[in-house]
Amino acid sequence: MNDDQLLRYSRHILLDEIGIEGQQRILDAHVLILGAGGLGCPAALFLAASGVGQITLLDHDQVDMSNLQRQIGHSTARVGMYKVDSLTTALLALNPEVQVHGLVQRADTALLDQEIPRATVVLDCSDNYHTRHAVNAACIRHGIPLVAAAVIRLDGQISVFDPRQEDTPCYACIFPPEAEFEEVQCSTMGVLAPLVGVMGSMQAAEALKLIVGIGEPLTGQLLMLDGRSMQWSRMRTHRNADCTVCSKNQ
Secondary structure (H helix, E strand, C coil): CCHHHHHHCHHHHCCCCCHHHHHHHHHHCEEEEECCCCCHHHHHHHHHHHCCCEEEEECCCECCHHHHHCCCCCCHHHCCCEHHHHHHHHHHHHCCCCEEEEECCCCCHHHHHHHHHHCCEEEECCCCHHHHHHHHHHHHHHCCCEEEEEEEECEEEEEEECCCCCCCCCHHHHCCCCCCCCCCCHHHHCECHHHHHHHHHHHHHHHHHHHHCCCCCCECEEEEEECCCCEEEEEECCCCCCCCCCCCCC
16 A cells, blocks of 8 residues: 555554454455446445445436435436446545446346456445345355345445355345335335445445455345434344255255
8 A cells, every 4th residue: 555545544444353464465456346326336436435446336317306316426417328337436435546337227137247246345226126035046156255235214234145055045034036025116105315325335344354254144144224203223133945046955
């Protein structure tokens, strides 16, 4: 690290759990973020500020006026831009040392199999049930840890799925892909703006913990926030021996 980096990241370096070695791991890391919206914006901003060396943003959508209520990486002047381009502008303004790769594409299997093996950690910030399962399956195939979160109305949830750890569940163990599921989206159900900031920031924190190797990640746990009362609840999760995605019996 040079003198400017030592100053920029000094508050991390002062932490015994991180120090210079841990900050160097952050600088060397590559995080793939699926979704440049409500969750992806705060997650990407905190990861860029923290010095993650490479960030890949994957999103096919454009900035809409209705996004600005909660998607803090965008601005009124950038309405109509592709979200990955708009968020890239924000990230580079915050930290020009970060390498940002923007992919204006849908997250299909071929693209996920190309991009996920390059990542140190994957963040699922999407709002689509099918995409979440596709990302989870690809992370299992390539052995890359996944930090997944979701927010709707006044409720949020977050968990970490790490295929490098035996006997821990994947996303499909908790939310089986074959189960009937009613898709709910912000566009029809609404969302309290700051909650996506809370959960996206937590995704960034969990990603940094995985990169540096500190603390206890939310592996095998589903952490849920009730924004009405600001009450947190925690549920222990277990691998499904019959999971169609991660079970060795399949």
